[in-house]
Amino acid sequence: MEHKVPTIKEIAKKLNISVSTVSRALHDHPSIGLRTKMQVQKLAAEMNYEPNQTAIQFKQGKTFTLGLILPNLREEYFSSAISGVEDAAFKHNYNVLIGQSHDLVDRERNILETMRKHRVDGVLVSISKQTNSIAHFEQLDKYNIPVVFFDRVPDVPNIHSVWCSLYYSTIEAVTFLFKKGHRQVAYIQGPQSLNIKNERLEGYIEAHKREKIAVNESLIVTTDLSKEGTEDAIEKLLSFKTRPTAILAFNDHVALDTIQYAKMKKLKINKDISVVSYANWPITSYLDSPPIASVEQFPYEQGSRATELLFKLLNTKLPEGSFPYENIVLKSELVIH
Amino acid sequence: MEHKVPTIKEIAKKLNISVSTVSRALHDHPSIGLRTKMQVQKLAAEMNYEPNQTAIQFKQGKTFTLGLILPNLREEYFSSAISGVEDAAFKHNYNVLIGQSHDLVDRERNILETMRKHRVDGVLVSISKQTNSIAHFEQLDKYNIPVVFFDRVPDVPNIHSVWCSLYYSTIEAVTFLFKKGHRQVAYIQGPQSLNIKNERLEGYIEAHKREKIAVNESLIVTTDLSKEGTEDAIEKLLSFKTRPTAILAFNDHVALDTIQYAKMKKLKINKDISVVSYANWPITSYLDSPPIASVEQFPYEQGSRATELLFKLLNTKLPEGSFPYENIVLKSELVIH
DNA sequence: TAAATAGGGACAAACGATTGTTTGATTTGT
DNA sequence: ACAAATCAAACAATCGTTTGTCCCTATTTA
Numbered sequence: 001m002e003h004k005v006p007t008i009k010e011i012a013k014k015l016n017i018s019v020s021t022v023s024r025a026l027h028d029h030p031s032i033g034l035r036t037k038m039q040v041q042k043l044a045a046e047m048n049y050e051p052n053q054t055a056i057q058f059k060q061g062k063t064f065t066l067g068l069i070l071p072n073l074r075e076e077y078f079s080s081a082i083s084g085v086e087d088a089a090f091k092h093n094y095n096v097l098i099g100q101s102h103d104l105v106d107r108e109r110n111i112l113e114t115m116r117k118h119r120v121d122g123v124l125v126s127i128s129k130q131t132n133s134i135a136h137f138e139q140l141d142k143y144n145i146p147v148v149f150f151d152r153v154p155d156v157p158n159i160h161s162v163w164c165s166l167y168y169s170t171i172e173a174v175t176f177l178f179k180k181g182h183r184q185v186a187y188i189q190g191p192q193s194l195n196i197k198n199e200r201l202e203g204y205i206e207a208h209k210r211e212k213i214a215v216n217e218s219l220i221v222t223t224d225l226s227k228e229g230t231e232d233a234i235e236k237l238l239s240f241k242t243r244p245t246a247i248l249a250f251n252d253h254v255a256l257d258t259i260q261y262a263k264m265k266k267l268k269i270n271k272d273i274s275v276v277s278y279a280n281w282p283i284t285s286y287l288d289s290p291p292i293a294s295v296e297q298f299p300y301e302q303g304s305r306a307t308e309l310l311f312k313l314l315n316t317k318l319p320e321g322s323f324p325y326e327n328i329v330l331k332s333e334l335v336i337h
Numbered sequence: 338m339e340h341k342v343p344t345i346k347e348i349a350k351k352l353n354i355s356v357s358t359v360s361r362a363l364h365d366h367p368s369i370g371l372r373t374k375m376q377v378q379k380l381a382a383e384m385n386y387e388p389n390q391t392a393i394q395f396k397q398g399k400t401f402t403l404g405l406i407l408p409n410l411r412e413e414y415f416s417s418a419i420s421g422v423e424d425a426a427f428k429h430n431y432n433v434l435i436g437q438s439h440d441l442v443d444r445e446r447n448i449l450e451t452m453r454k455h456r457v458d459g460v461l462v463s464i465s466k467q468t469n470s471i472a473h474f475e476q477l478d479k480y481n482i483p484v485v486f487f488d489r490v491p492d493v494p495n496i497h498s499v500w501c502s503l504y505y506s507t508i509e510a511v512t513f514l515f516k517k518g519h520r521q522v523a524y525i526q527g528p529q530s531l532n533i534k535n536e537r538l539e540g541y542i543e544a545h546k547r548e549k550i551a552v553n554e555s556l557i558v559t560t561d562l563s564k565e566g567t568e569d570a571i572e573k574l575l576s577f578k579t580r581p582t583a584i585l586a587f588n589d590h591v592a593l594d595t596i597q598y599a600k601m602k603k604l605k606i607n608k609d610i611s612v613v614s615y616a617n618w619p620i621t622s623y624l625d626s627p628p629i630a631s632v633e634q635f636p637y638e639q640g641s642r643a644t645e646l647l648f649k650l651l652n653t654k655l656p657e658g659s660f661p662y663e664n665i666v667l668k669s670e671l672v673i674h
Numbered sequence: 675t676a677a678a679t680a681g682g683g684a685c686a687a688a689c690g691a692t693t694g695t696t697t698g699a700t701t702t703g704t
Numbered sequence: 705a706c707a708a709a710t711c712a713a714a715c716a717a718t719c720g721t722t723t724g725t726c727c728c729t730a731t732t733t734a
Contacts, residue, residue: 005480050454053455053456054391054394054395054398054400054456057391057394057395058389058391058392058395061391063391072416073416073419073420074413074416076411079409079410080411083410086437095434095451095455096434096435097432097434098433098435099423100423114432117387117390118390118432119389143342256623259623260623263625283620286593286596286597286624287625288600288624288625
């Protein structure tokens with residue numbers, strides 16, 4: 001029969017000293033003599049003593065746990081972000097509790113509630129597609145739980161955030177297509193949410209300006225990101241008398257659906273029509289006709305930077321609100337295949 | 338200034354009753370009168386009282402948290418498993434702490450240590466490729482933390498496990514190829530670890546027996562799962578005078594590398610050479626020449642079944658060891674594309 | 675009518691660790 | 705040599721909740 005796990009109390013009893021002495025000895029407190037310190041540490045090691053984390057969490061009112069909310073784990077993109085968060089958290093001896101919103105704002109709220117109840121020390125979140133109010137996040141202020149938004153960041157003031165700007169590399173991408181001789185570059189955009197920055201579109205327009213090419217509004221179409229939505233969008237594009245010769249796709253998912261549909265219509269990819277996309281999935285390398293270029297958004301780094309920012313907030317004793325809102329913007333990169 | 342979160346104590350003070358009464362009232366204990374019960378519950382609701390989980394965890398010596406160790410999160414396969422685990426855990430009001438071993442046994446041990454220190458109530462694990470001893474898992478017995486292995490299950494006695502048998506669908510897959518006229522069916526196997534069941538190979542052989550086709554040992558090659566390893570393996574196969582006309586690939590990763598290599602060698606996929614694989618990635622539908630069939634292993638269900646088994650163990654008061662080891666085997670399914 | 679019973683709460687200990695305050699013993703200074 | 709300073713360790717409160725036990729007061733029973 002295994003004895004239950006040893007506590008500070010038992011160490012104290014065995015050495016006939018008080019628990020506070022043991023506690024301080026284990027923490028190398030100056031007011032404990034060298035002799036006792038050694039004795040305690042030796043015995044603790046022998047007994048395989050390990051501090052009871054739940055007791056410490058309770059006493060300190062901290063859980064040493066971060067909450068991480070993501071739309072899903074399926075996409076390679078987010079799993080990389082997780083690794084970034086976990087590695088950073090590990091360095092600080094923190095745990096990470098992960099929740100998937102599945103892009104539903106209700107689940108997002110739910111997860112947040114659960115995390116709050118479990119008293120996570122801080123929250124990292126990449127918001128769901130449905131999220132168009134951050135009231136549920138602002139609530140956490142009342143509980144002194146800092147929130148850092150990353151990757152999918154709501155476009156509102158007074159938040160802490162880390163994201164990867166797509167503006168410049170979108171300009172780069174579109175310009176790249178222009179240089180290749182394309183004049184009709186279409187853009188398949190995602191659903192318009194008031195809360196997400198629209199840097200892709202801004203970059204798309206700016207690239208046209210710089211090259212003095214007029215933006216053809218009809219070349220900007222929208223998909224709800226479903227396969228059917230994307231097919232409708234591309235179908236519309238292909239129906240024009242002067243078809244676009246290049247397409248900027250909202251993400252790799254849209255790109256794949258686009259490519260598949262175009263192929264079905266007997267178009268040669270990267271000949272009749274070129275595709276540029278965001279996210280840079282490793283898997284696209286297995287395609288016969290992958291996008292000609294992709295915008296890499298460095299999810300791992302976003303995750304780790306966001307986590308570091310969160311720790312900075314956690315370690316700041318300043319009274320609420322006196323800490324300036326920090327918004328870290330990373331640069332994306334155009335990768336030409 | 339926001340007041341700190343309300344406690345049972347404050348409720349007691351406001352109503353001039355004792356904390357124990359409040360506690361029992363909130364739990365609907367029979368020895369508390371209806372009047373007081375109502376009063377307490379009303380006030381608690383008004384004050385937005387929420388039990389302090391960390392205090393409860395401490396008092397009860399339980400964390401209501403499960404540890405989940407996976408090789409990685411990148412593969413869709415494992416993310417589905419996570420969802421299975423999370424959904425099951427959520428039903429029981431449990432949280433899930435996730436760790437990625439990255440297929441390194443040292444990290445696996447590390448994660449396990451961390452989880453033990455954080456006193457998770459139970460552990461679910463799909464072992465790393467390197468794991469060839471489960472000593473580190475057996476240690477958890479001393480701490481009364483039950484372990485359920487799932488998906489990648491060590492081939493040893495006296496464990497609780499949930500896995501998906503590949504035996505019958507491998508027979509089915511190979512037989513399917515035979516029926517299609519193939520006589521030279523190769524098998525690219527993964528690294529041989531003593532601890533993982535080898536049902537693919539057994540099924541491969543059994544299928545030959547049943548169709549009275551001799552197994553050609555040279556058609557069984559091994560890859561370390563890296564791109565290069567797989568290329569070496571397939572190169573070897575293609576070098577034979579009588580080339581195989583079909584290949585059974587260890588998993589989708591191997592299948593993709595195989596297909597890519599074969600294409601490079603100007604072979605027509607599913608004409609010159611057919612590929613059957615395991616795992617059934619959704620992404621393969623974007624390929625021009627996907628595997629002709631796949632074995633689906635139902636990771637979500639494995640995850641949820643494993644979690645349910647774990648809860649069964651957690652809720653069993655029987656003294657250690659008197660609970661019989663349970664091994665749940667699900668059936669895989671051959672999906673023809 | 676006195677005693678037994680039940681109902682409704684209060685009291686207090688406990689979980690394991692941390693930390694402010696005290697106490698006692700030894701050393702230092704003058 | 706005696707007060708003061710220093711050191712080492714004990715004491716005790718505390719975090720929020722749960723739970724075993726005890727107590728008081730009505731109500732019921734013989």
